[in-house]
Amino acid sequence: MTSGPAMDRVLAAFARSFNERPELAEMTQGWDRVILLRAHEAGWTRALAVRAGRLSVLDSQETPSSADIVLEAPSDTLAAIFSGELSPTEPYLDGTLLVRGSEADMMKLDVFTIMVWGE
Amino acid sequence: MGTLRVVSVSLGSRRRDHTATVELLGRPVEIARRGVDGDVEAARRAIAELDGRVDAIGLGGVDVYLQVGDERYVLADGERLLRAAVRTPCVDGSGLKQTLEPRAVRWLAGHGPWPLAGRRVLLVSAFDRYGMACALEEIGCEVRYGDLMFHADVPYAIRSLAELERMARRLLREMVKLPIHMLYPTGTQQERPPEPRFLEHFAWAEVVAGDFHLIRRHLPGPEVLAGKAVLTQTTTAEDRAELAARGVRYLFTTTPLLAGRSFGTNALEAALVAVAGRGAPLAAGEYEEMLDAMRYRPEVIDLAAEGGDPGAGARGSA
Numbered sequence: 001m002t003s004g005p006a007m008d009r010v011l012a013a014f015a016r017s018f019n020e021r022p023e024l025a026e027m028t029q030g031w032d033r034v035i036l037l038r039a040h041e042a043g044w045t046r047a048l049a050v051r052a053g054r055l056s057v058l059d060s061q062e063t064p065s066s067a068d069i070v071l072e073a074p075s076d077t078l079a080a081i082f083s084g085e086l087s088p089t090e091p092y093l094d095g096t097l098l099v100r101g102s103e104a105d106m107m108k109l110d111v112f113t114i115m116v117w118g119e
Numbered sequence: 120m121g122t123l124r125v126v127s128v129s130l131g132s133r134r135r136d137h138t139a140t141v142e143l144l145g146r147p148v149e150i151a152r153r154g155v156d157g158d159v160e161a162a163r164r165a166i167a168e169l170d171g172r173v174d175a176i177g178l179g180g181v182d183v184y185l186q187v188g189d190e191r192y193v194l195a196d197g198e199r200l201l202r203a204a205v206r207t208p209c210v211d212g213s214g215l216k217q218t219l220e221p222r223a224v225r226w227l228a229g230h231g232p233w234p235l236a237g238r239r240v241l242l243v244s245a246f247d248r249y250g251m252a253c254a255l256e257e258i259g260c261e262v263r264y265g266d267l268m269f270h271a272d273v274p275y276a277i278r279s280l281a282e283l284e285r286m287a288r289r290l291l292r293e294m295v296k297l298p299i300h301m302l303y304p305t306g307t308q309q310e311r312p313p314e315p316r317f318l319e320h321f322a323w324a325e326v327v328a329g330d331f332h333l334i335r336r337h338l339p340g341p342e343v344l345a346g347k348a349v350l351t352q353t354t355t356a357e358d359r360a361e362l363a364a365r366g367v368r369y370l371f372t373t374t375p376l377l378a379g380r381s382f383g384t385n386a387l388e389a390a391l392v393a394v395a396g397r398g399a400p401l402a403a404g405e406y407e408e409m410l411d412a413m414r415y416r417p418e419v420i421d422l423a424a425e426g427g428d429p430g431a432g433a434r435g436s437a
Binding site for chain 1: 275
């Protein structure tokens with residue numbers, strides 16, 4: 001099980017890598033979204049925001065109750081996705097990762113997470 | 120010699136279905152298209168039912184094998200469909216496409232009323248048209264690749280073959296696991312009115328190239344397309360009328376007309392496989408030889424030449 005503080009470190013590294021890639025700023029043009037991550041078994045929720053081509057991790061006071069995209073999965077799965085060990089496609093297809101939001105947003109998030117960690 | 124039977128099972132709309140008997144390299148071939156309106160399971164059943172009962176089967180509306188650079192990617196859903204046939208060869212058109220489309224581009228480079236060489240091209244998707252992409256660069260075109268825009272709605276144009284290959288290595292190995300409907304417009308998605316997008320790239324281009332359903336998905340109006348050209352695979356009279364109404368001047372199609380009919384690349388590949396009679400897909404060199412024997416040339420249609428009936432178009436290899 002990945003703890004909340006461990007997930008914070010994963011997300012901070014993810015945000016750094018995202019914001020270091022200029023092509024991601026271009027790709028997310030006009031795609032301002034709030035993304036909520038929920039790990040029920042670990043009891044934590046985290047939130048990311050993409051605004052004007054930059055990704056930030058929202059602190060607990062900013063975490064909204066609803067979002068454009070909600071990802072629900074075991075904490076280890078979420079940690080693996082955002083640390084680049086696992087692409088979101090397989091857990092999504094096998095039902096480990098539940099995604100609430102539009103299919104189009106899900107597809108984009110899939111592309112962006114893959115792009116962050118590269119080949 | 121009896122008539123060979125070929126059926127193209129397409130994930131596209133039933134509205135485009137047709138059957139025609141053509142003569143191909145001296146053999147009569149009946150080619151039928153059977154659309155399943157995007158129903159993947161119906162396509163699998165249709166292929167299984169046809170298996171062993173026809174000479175070759177085409178799978179349309181999706182590319183199963185994607186060759187980008189040295190890497191080959193296999194669309195999981197598509198491969199399951201091809202495997203529904205165990206006795207009859209079943210092909211998706213990608214084998215022929217890698218031969219046919221570069222030939223078409225090289226011919227169009229210096230022939231016809233509007234030579235392609237050196238033009239600015241928006242190729243809406245090159246993950247499934249790497250051969251066309253390479254040929255366009257070879258004839259000096261400046262190309263923007265729209266794979267991310269037209270498949271994932273991400274406003275980013277890929278600007279070189281090297282970047283395309285890099286993107287494919289990152290993205291394709293994951294994207295090929297997704298269900299077909301998330302990657303391609305299938306069934307009634309193909310009939311929705313275009314939603315113009317990515318206008319900057321349409322405006323920049325002199326030629327819009329690639330899969331017709333993807334092109335149509337975000338096709339703008341005459342204020343952007345007037346006087347431009349479209350290079351694609353197969354179109355219907357309705358498609359041609361729509362392009363003419365949006366101001367497109369020239370239409371280049373890579374699949375040849377057979378007895379006045381236009382068939383999908385998968386149908387043409389299946390027909391060539393049936394004519395060859397080996398019960399298996401052919402190698403690139405064999406398709407080359409057959410295209411030589413057919414004296415293959417792409418179609419060039421001046422959509423403006425017909426005046427009041429742009430859908431009919433004026434055909435010729437100029």
